Structures are given as C-alpha cells and as structure tokens.
Amino acid sequence: MTAFLVVVGFLLALSSGLFFFCVRSPAGAALTVPKMFVSHGAAFVAGGGALIAVLSLALGAFVAAALGAVAAALSLRYLLRVAACHDGFERAFGQDWQGRIDSGRSGSMLKGRWVGRLPNQLEPRWERDVAFWRIPGSERELLCDIWQPPVGTPPSHLAFLYFHGSGWHWGDKDFNTRHFFRHLCAQGHVVMDVAYRLCPEVDVFGMLGDVKRAIAWMKKNAEKYDVDPRRVVTGGGSAGGHLALLAAYAPDHPELTPDDVKDADLSVAAVASYYGPVDMLAYYDHAGAVVVEPGESKRKERKRDGVVSRMSDAVSRLIMGDLFDRIKDQDFTIGHRRMMANLLGGQPDEVPERYELVSPIHHAGPHVPPTLLLQGEHDSLVPAPACRALHHKLVQAGVPVVHVEYPQTEHAFDVAFLTRYSPAAQAALYELERFLVLV
Secondary structure, X not given: OHHHHHHHHHHHHHHHHHHHOOOOOOOHHHHHHHHHHHHHOHHHHHHHHHHHHHHHHHHOOHHHHHHHHHHHHHHHHHHHHHOOOOOHHHHHHOOOHHHHOOHHHHOOOOOOOOOOOOOOOOOOEEEEEEEEEEOOOOOOEEEEEEEEOOOOOOOOOOEEEEXXXXXXXXXXXXXXXXXXXXXXXXXXXXXXXEOOOOOOOOOHHHHHHXXXXXXXXXXXXXXXXXXOHHHEEEEEEOHHHHHHHHHHHOOOOHHHOOHHHOOOOOOOOEEEEEOOOOOHXXXXXXXXXXXXXXXXXXXXXXXXXXHHHHHHHHHHHHHHOOHXXXXXXXXXXXXXXXXXXXXXXXXXXXXXXXXXXXXXXXXOOOOOOOEEEEEEOOOOOOOHHHHHHHHHHHHHHOOOEEEEEEOOOOOOXXXXXXXXXXXXXXXXXXXXXXXXXXX
C-alpha cells in the first residue's frame, strides 16, 4: 500500500510540476497536451494530492505524504492565481462598472472566477446548420448554428458571433462550446456559431470575407432574432480570435473586404479574443520555434487499421466528441512554413506587407471598439508579449480594453478536455459575460 501511495503521489507531484514548464521547442511540444490536462483538471490534482497526503500520514508513509502535499499545493496555487481579482474592468469602464450590471442579468452570471463546475442552464433554442451565404456559381452554402435564449428568458438584444479555433486549416463549428453557449444564452444573448472556409480552399482574405459576411447576415436578420444591430459583438479562439479582431478593427478596409459586402454596415459593438494572434510576424517566429516541420518525403498516409490508431482515435473522439468524425480525414501533418504559405502566400521575407496587413495590432487605434483580450502566459503557439503590446497600444489610444493573462496557462484553455472544470475557462467566461453587459 505504501509503495502504491508513493507512486501515485510521485505522479501527481510530477504532473503539477508541469505548471512551471513552458514549451519552447519541438522536443518539448510533446508535453503540451499533458500540461493542458493538468491545468484543466487542477482541482482534481489538488484534491488527489491532498487525499494521498492524508492517507499517507495515517499510514506513516511520509515520502508519499510529502509528494501528495506538493501536488496539492502547486495545483491549488495555480488555481488561485488564475482566479485572482484584477482591476482591468475598473481601468476600462470606471470605478462604478459593477453598478452598471443589471441585477436581472447578474443572477445568471458566474459568482466567481472559479466555481468548481460550470452550473447547468436551461436548454436554449438551438437552430443548426443555418445558411448565411452561398458561394457564387455553386450550390454550396456556408453554415452557422444559432443559439437563442431559453423560452421565458428576457432577451439582451445582443448577438455574439463566435469563430472557432482552427489554425486557419482545421476544425469546425460546435467544438466543445456547448456549455459556453448555454451559459451566454441564459443571460439573454443570441450566439451565432460560424463555420467559415479554411486553407487551402481559401487564404486569410477569403476567411475574413466569410467573417464579414456573417456580420452582415446577422445585422440583416437582427429583427428575426430579436437583436439590436448596434449590439453585434465578434469573438473567437485562436485563429478565430485573430479573424474576429481583424474584422472588428478594419471593417471597411478595401483590401480586407469582399465586394459583395462593401456596402453593408460591418461595424461591431465590441470584440473578444481568446488567445488570438495579434501580430502575425510575432506569431510566425513564436509558433515556428515549436511546430515540427515534416519533410514532404517523410509524410505518410495515416492508417486507421492498427490497434494504436484505433486507440488514438478513441481518445481523440473522447476529447472532441462528434467533431472528430467531421475532421478526422483532414491533413494535420503540414508544417509551419507550409501553413503560413497557404494562409498568406509566402514567408515574411517574401510577402512582408501581407503579414502587416492582416495583423490586428497594425489596425489598432482610437476608432476600434471595446476589446477583451484573454491570453495564457505559457501559450506555446500565440506569443503573450504581442498581446501585451496590443493592450498597451489600445490603452494609449483611449480604447476601453480588458486584458487578462492567465499565469502558467497553455493555448486552448477553454475548449479542450475538462471544460466545465477548467479554472482558466471559467475565469475567461466570468470576464466575457461581464464584458458583454458593459459594452
């Protein structure tokens, strides 16, 4: 029994040590997923460590007790740091910002930045696969899901347009966001979950065009969904956050707006970015240090008939749900350079003007809407310093901006694994729901 407690305590302590690990090379990238598991389940690691410590002390197994105590202490430290209070809302919206939140709305909001487990909400009205644009010359339609408040919930008249993370190449709508959307709908908001086109079918300009078409569509259909067209907010994670920021910051830019919506009102009331790249050159350098560059000759077709492949598929399906079956045949073997070539037509030394053109930070100024920036300190793909630089630029321009950097936190902290329990996911939702009420 003592040996078992020592082994479990050691594994928990080792896992909690990942909080201090920051991925900075392809070799370290293998620990990205384990670190995400540990940070999302920090409460479970803390509880398990405390249990091991108590049992071990009772049995006189002091080494195991020490290991359990270390695991509990490090995990609890992480949780408390992520859920710590900050003055971002005061700086952006004034000392009386809490008084501006209607009591009728606050009742459905999270009571704290971490509440253990996201509460259940009434079932919203969910309309799936709504077409918002047809590609000219084809029968293909771009689709979205519309989430509306539950029956009897007073409408806020606000629409939140969400663009999923994708690396600009993969993924789809409805990716581990259902609890997130249910929570927003409980506050009277309408959510438009958008499936935009991806590389290599289109480049970043095509994607941004789809984002702006979604904005125009929601404004055109605002009355149908009881939305005030002046209260349309964009948001998204990772690549979706980048596109949401770029659309919000450059709504009428001639090079970034397709002809079919150039006469539409593409302005938005606010924008929220979950770890979206804000400076594409900084992103290129940061992610390029981590992403493996497989040679074309070394690429192999993925086989699904082996035991290992089936086990891998089972784990992926457990994590992603039915999204896995929708994207399992996509090519995930492309390297960083090929990814950026698909997106922007070349590397920074070949098309530097494009990297600048599609960087939200280069469009930031007094004209941009209120902004919420949510970022992990240890993000291995999107550089946290660039997000800090955008925050500073917006503050200097007098734009209401709330910037929250979650300590020791990786990429995709809100959509993978234990999303209902993740401290960073809950803290981000706490920030977002208040931000949406204030803008």
